[in-house]
Amino acid sequence: MRRNVIDVNGFIEYLKENEKSKATIDKYASDIVKFRDWIEERGMKLPFATTESAKRVAIDYKEYLKHSGIKPASVNVKLASINAYYKYKNYHTSIRYLRIQRRIFTDRSRELSLIEYRRLVEEALNQGNYKLALIMETMAATGMRVSELQYITAESILNDKVQVDLKNKIRTIFLPDRLRSKLCQYALDNDIDEGELFRTNRGTPMTRRQIWQEMQEVSRGAGVARTKVFPHNMRHVFARTYYQKCKDIARLADVLGHSSLETTRVYIMDSGSELERQINNLGIVS
16 A cells, blocks of 8 residues: 655645646656655655655655666756655755756757658648648747647637747747638638637547657658657747748747747757768868
């Protein structure tokens, strides 16, 4: 029988009261459950009797995570969940995050080029999946998150702007004229006069997983590695294309809804292939 070492349900209610997004709540709760399981597997008894014992247990868990093969950034995400829980329990302590040197390049196996994106859209059309093609175009042309597609409704596309209220932030997303025209035609062709545009055949909103699965299905025909094909990469395509044309990272951060330029820099990273070409052409080595 499980001991009630960690108050997961109370933590979830606390996060809701602090208006955290559902995705954040799910992630924090999942991390805390894993933390609880780790504690119980080691037979620890009431490790949170004091602030000192709470910190000691969390530091041990941090060391475990560091040597478990998890990426440092993922370790820090789990530590953020623990720190949030400790704040909820009024333990006046927190765990330091791992120091990570700022990345300069993105993983080449995950970098989706503009040309590859266009091949994915073309392949979706070739397979008769116009809805998927339009979903990818919508995300890539606006920088929307997949979770924000719910704001693309029959009502919202009557304007050239869509208001998004997510992660406790309200921001405006502009719809390019050609995209808006396609969205209006899609609504007309599918007799959608109210509510969300992108639905399943049963009329329910498409989930992140459903969109990912359909994207994976077109990846092979498009000749694009599956590791590059996932909904969030459409947002990266927008970010890199915008930055290449406008060179305005501050405005890009506003468009993407980022509060930190460091986050935006991650979006505009490339794999370093251009830098590699430039260095090879320096001619320093005879």
